[in-house]
Amino acid sequence: MNHTEALTRYIANFVDELAKSGLTDVVISPGSRSTPLAMTFAEHPDIKEWVIIDERSAGFFGLGLAKQTNRPVALVCSSGTAAANYFPAIIEAYQSRVPLIALTADRPHELRDVGAPQAIDQLKLYGDYVKDFHEMALPESTGTMINYVRTKAARAIHEAMSGNSGPVHLNFPFREPLIPDFSIENLWGEPLADPYHVWHDGRKKLPEALVKQLSEKLQSTKKGVIVCGPQIDEELGEVITLLAEKWGLPILADPLSQIRTGSHSKANIIEGYDAFLRNQEIRNLLKPDYIIRFGAMPVSKAYLFYVKENPGAQQYVVENHLGYREPVGNSTEFIFADPILLCSDLIEASATDTIRDGEWLPLWNKLNSIAKQYTLHASDTTLTEGEAVRRLLEVIPDKSSLYVGNSMAIRDVDTFLLSTSKSIKLLANRGANGIDGMVSSGIGAASSGIPVTLLLGDLSFFHDLNGLLAAKHYHINITILVINNNGGGIFSFLPQATSEKHFEALFGTPLNIDFQKAIEMYGGSYHTPQQADDLNDVLLECYQEEGLSVIEVKTDRNENLQWHRELWEAIEAEIVKTVMHCE
């Protein structure tokens, strides 16, 4: 069999098995060595290809799409530093458990480490940041090798999706000529109705006796707190709120927990804790007997202090598969079980009369309602950063996603995202909390067809401006709200702000650029509302527009600091006045 036919069959069977295993999308960055993969993906009828030139953006585009759809996404690039540009997205995918399949083309063995052009050592390029690495064999199309590529394809998808999802890396050495021949018979292999491999995964369920013991122990204790940190399962809300209501416990719900939004009951949801746990006295009032946490550690630094100050409270951390996400260092019982099964089992095992302290939940609710009152009615005509986020959350459409940038954006969403029955998926890159790749992440999520609002700061927007090209090229509908405080706003909240001499150069880092020009270059509509009410109108207008819409809200870092401080102080003062004096 000649070289071209062997190459074609090998790659066609590989790509076909990816499709059969559930792959629907591939993000391709142009290059020569990757020609067999790129052309075969483009040829396959069941896979949609997205061509993105900047591989860093391509990686994050794939990440955003995979986060939005909970499906694996493949990345294809050429040899050399192209593959290295994926590294930030690969790390974020590993840390935030997103299934990416990185397929890197490579020079064959005889052209490695001999000074051949565009040849670097791609073996284990991403170190420990992939769940699996495999150096593929050179293309052959014997029966054994066709079974081998089908197995590798199916296994790559399964490894990316099973347990904690994450990235997988396959490296493909290719010899020239690189052009496949799609005219051969049975291009996609022997007609197979089913995937070559099928994988059945169980869910972790605690033994009945342990559930019973846990249930009894927790119910015999008065002051429990359920915490739900960042997690992506939209089904969790239903059972976790049932459990909280049965046990009479508050649920501290992180903005990325997917339980502040959705159709389930919100009776026990506490979303204002970041505001009122900032106060030491209030934290003292709320000393818990135990904390049971689902999902990752919440965004809130106030919550971190709360846990730190209560090392005596028994802490339980629930992990679906494996993980040690307990950064405080408190003594912890780890529960490795499927969170939904665990909640259901605990509900079933519960006694009828389960509420031990009739004052515990009302206290949390009261504090929460004061915080909410202030965040709801912080409403101002001035378009401050907080106000912009508040307005966005007022008008964001049902059945849409909000992709939130790091630093200030996620913190403002923590403050202003109140419980709502709207079905809104909250997405963010909280694996490594970078400011990189945000534009591509949002646009990747929007490429699924679900309406996406991307909220981020000017530094994040700048960092991945290149990401806008995909929105233009593919006419993707997305609304981007840029809070432009001309630099790194979060540093004003940190101790660095006291070091005047170097502050502006090293931390303030104003960009001093006019984004309008870049937005026009990428064919986006551009809006700069001046007043808070204008923002509502502009947002509603953008949600009707096709393609890329960017709204820029220009703010001042110092005013922003002041505004937030005043809000938190007002909440604390009100709580001290109305709650503490009643105690």
Added chain:
Amino acid sequence: MNHTEALTRYIANFVDELAKSGLTDVVISPGSRSTPLAMTFAEHPDIKEWVIIDERSAGFFGLGLAKQTNRPVALVCSSGTAAANYFPAIIEAYQSRVPLIALTADRPHELRDVGAPQAIDQLKLYGDYVKDFHEMALPESTGTMINYVRTKAARAIHEAMSGNSGPVHLNFPFREPLIPDFSIENLWGEPLADPYHVWHDGRKKLPEALVKQLSEKLQSTKKGVIVCGPQIDEELGEVITLLAEKWGLPILADPLSQIRTGSHSKANIIEGYDAFLRNQEIRNLLKPDYIIRFGAMPVSKAYLFYVKENPGAQQYVVENHLGYREPVGNSTEFIFADPILLCSDLIEASATDTIRDGEWLPLWNKLNSIAKQYTLHASDTTLTEGEAVRRLLEVIPDKSSLYVGNSMAIRDVDTFLLSTSKSIKLLANRGANGIDGMVSSGIGAASSGIPVTLLLGDLSFFHDLNGLLAAKHYHINITILVINNNGGGIFSFLPQATSEKHFEALFGTPLNIDFQKAIEMYGGSYHTPQQADDLNDVLLECYQEEGLSVIEVKTDRNENLQWHRELWEAIEAEIVKTVMHCE
């Protein structure tokens, strides 16, 4: 001693020793965890800091500056994916032997792999792509630990610079609080006149007997070819041309060899080989007895064919330190020696009458002069890609640098860069030949104060548009010539061009964006000459301008292909007519 004083002394002594060891520049990307390093670098009187927000651009800015100055450059970033964004520049630095010192801040051990924010595993993050990795101890300021940090600083510089230069990575765990106190006494350590460590490096010199043997062997053979591929030593030109003239040999000089430009003799320099070695008949005419190559493998694919077709010719590859850069796979004698010492030794060991074949060099010179005639007089009023490069090389100022992009740009420079006595340094990222980081590389080189012209295509320009911010922020003088053929022009020259169905989507990849807007956003002057003569004027105008000047030459990919083909065909036809028929 308290935490802040220990932190301050530890980092101040480290930074001071870097300065004493020759570090003059640091590129800082903003972040919180890196505060001790960032602030201390900013405070040190002898180190200039450049603050660049996008870490990928920051890495390449450092690379360009280090390439231009042959001095080490330090990079400082915060924890998380910030460090991963350096990866493309680190790989390029490793492959093209550029001294970078990556200093990444990290969470301390107790905050690693426990779900703490912005904490990733940074140990050996760059795998085998650094010459040395060291996980630094937590800051302490005992005498032992001050000696330790000074040693680590001095050693990092030495490792980056010695042998084949390359990147070094030090990872710094820091605990809060992170702000140093610069008011302490003896901030920069005990007043030391000298660096704490001094390193003396020998140069590799072949034994006299071996030089004699080699010299005799080579001089007894008739048809030798000296090849000088990409290398950065501007002193090599003087001795290598002396050797060639003594032995009557042609020097095939790559555009990045630094020997097409400069004040040394150009009598034996062959710069047109890429054009005439494309023809099989001509290659047959030039069968060599031996090839001795200095520097990396040349850019020219025609040269690659020439070597491949002559496996019987003895091939010598000279490497200054270590390396196996022989991609053809021919039998090779590797000579590990300092190239300048080797040339001098060979000249000294040469017999007086050393020219064995009186027709060999004149033949090469004749072919070369025909090729040069055509490339010189290809001159056209139409502003084709080749014409643009030819015009640029006409007017580029003496004592300046030309930073050349990959793909088409470097190939056109190979064709059109004729020998000149102007002192022009040729720079390119030929370690991994990526299209990433080019804008920052050029601007980094220009930040040294030497005038820089950056020549690159539209995809490279797009890939690192973010790099332009540094030119605006620091008012760096640079002239950028963008050849915009709206996509990947080089693919038109490759077999992929025959696959019409997927070509434009996967390989042509037109950007369809108007760069003028981005250039205005970054405060650059923007020029679009229409005719070839206009380009000369515009270039001369830009060389007088302060700050960022961008010239966009809009071309057509198909016309470009046609134009190049016609040029090469004309050269081949002329050679076949005038040389082959005389044989």
